[in-house]
Amino acid sequence: MLYPVPLRHSLICLSLCLLSACADQQANQQNTAASATPAPSTAATASKPSNADVAPAQSFAQWLAQFRQQALDAGIQPAIFDQAFAGVSPDEAVVKADNSQPEFTRPVWEYLDGAISAARVRRGQAMLNEHATTLAAIEQAYGVDRQALVAIWGMESSFGQFTGDKSVIRSLASLAYEGRRPAFAQTQLLAALQILQHGDVPSSQLLGSWAGAMGQTQFIPSTYNHYAVDFDGDGRRNIWTSPADALASAANYLRSSGWQQGQPWGVEVTLPESFDYALADADIRKPLNEWRALGVKNLPPDFAQARASLLLPAGYRGPAFLVLDNFRAILKYNNSTSYALAVGLLSERLLNGGQVLAKWPRDDLPLSRAQRIVLQEQLSSKGFNPGGVDGIIGANSRKAIRSYQQSLGWPADGYPNQALLQKLISTL
Incomplete structure (x- = not known):
């Protein structure tokens, strides 16, 4: 049977993916630090397709002149802007990182192996003891359980050890100029300028990850402006070098997000x-x-x-x-x-609990991004709307998977795996 061209292309890609799945899975078995995670965000954003080979329509100098006027119109002082952008040029490493999408997503059990390592647990328990007085005060002020704060601290920056060493202004300017989400990056860049204007930190110390996440709790600038607090009383909201400010800021964010003290997660x-x-x-x-x-x-x-x-x-x-x-x-x-x-x-x-009793299905191989795209295409072709074909298994894709599983009489858990994909392509 001769399939339509787009479907033939997908099936060819799928065949190649299936042949190389074991090799790719081996490359994926890296228990990297779980702190490499997106920063808290107060707004949803849409992404445009990545195309690292397409040059921006205007020069960086032209973009910067336009953005300078927008920043001044928003209340940023000219001297603050000019000092922040002195010598700034696009950081190609940031743009490359933004355009890099992992082929495989690590299974949850591998992610947890790295996130809840014995070393991280021991370090977290030591931090609970070392900062007991501060954590008790934060718990009293914000109603957020201390062990949850320390867990987030460990996940985000390994308890303040890895907070990022890139200029937040340069990183966000690079992303606003030629990143995948320029509008979002520009909003965060303006928020970063507001941080400088507020005087919490000089531009030389406004450092973070390539994506602009900052400090020991990895706040993006807009989250910082809304939720960062000065808990140590020195007159500055310092989430970079003050554990008290960083932890209290995280507590303030969680409280605003509906945290219930004493209730289990x-x-x-x-x-x-x-x-x-x-x-x-x-x-x-x-x-x-x-x-x-x-x-x-x-x-x-x-x-x-x-x-x-x-x-x-x-x-x-x-x-x-x-x-x-x-x-x-x-x-x-x-x-x-x-x-x-x-x-x-x-x-x-951290309190000597948290053991998962049931076994993880470690024999499951994760779907590659190309395989997830084929899965979504096949669900769509069979009338089960996954909400888009982008390789991201979100809520709509899971609903479509459940509906398809129900049509087969399978357990409708919404979980995408190799068996589901094979069933989809075997019924073409």
């Missing part, structure tokens, strides 16, 4: 046989007592009316969790379920 649970896995949807929230009535076991005795969602991070073959408000607050800090799960488990591990 979630709990590992056991599901009954013949359970309806389609209930594993972040949009479905039921009180814990309703989950109990459905046969879910190992629920905490308290918080019966707390509303929880069922999370199956590795599908029905892996561990199951009921997650509550605090999990959702962590997601607002970083919208990744793997990240939020790591923070939750690490916070418990």
Whole structure:
């Protein structure tokens, strides 16, 4: 049978991906620091397609002149702007990092192996003791549990050891000039100039990651402007070198995101046989007592009316969790379920808990980006709308997967794996 050209191209790419999956998976087995995560953001942004080979339509000098006028119109003082941009030129390393998309996404169990390493747990426990007085005061002021703050601190910067050494102004200017999300980068660049104008930090010390995330809690500039606090009382909001300011700022952000003091982030649970896995949807929230009535076991005795969602991070073959408000607050800090799960488990591990009892399906090979695109294309061709073909398995793609799984009579857990992909392409 002769397939349409786009489909033939996808299938050729898929065949190559399947042949090289084992080799690529081996390259993917790197337990890198889990601190390399997106910074908290207060606004959703849209990305434009990456095309590193297309030159910008105007020179950097032309772009800078236009942006200078916009910044001045927004209230930035000319002297502040000119000092911040003195000698600034595009950083090609930043643009390259922005345009680099990993071919494979690490499975959640590999991510957790790196995030909750024994060394990180020991260091976090030492930080709990060393900063006990400060953490107690922050907990009292903001109602955020100290172990959660220390877990985020460890995830974001390895407890202040790795905060980034790139000029935030130069990085964001590079991204605003020729990055994938210029409007978002320009908004953050303006926020960074407001930080300088406020006087919290000189431009020489306004340092962060290539993406512009700053300090020990890796705030982006707009998040800093809204939520950073001066907790040590020195007159400056210093999330770079003051653990008190950094931790209190994170607590302020989490409180604003709905953190409930003393409530668990979630709990590992056991599901009954013949359970309806389609209930594993972040949009479905039921009180814990309703989950109990459905046969879910190992629920905490308290918080019966707390509303929880069922999370199956590795599908029905892996561990199951009921997650509550605090999990959702962590997601607002970083919208990744793997990240939020790591923070939750690490916070418990710091208190000698947090052991996952169920086994992870470590025999599952992750789908490459090309394979995820083919999966989305095939779901769409069969009438199951994944919401776009971009290789990102988001909420819409999971809903489409659930619907397709239900049509097959499979457990509808919304989890994309090699077996699902093979079934999709075998029915062409």
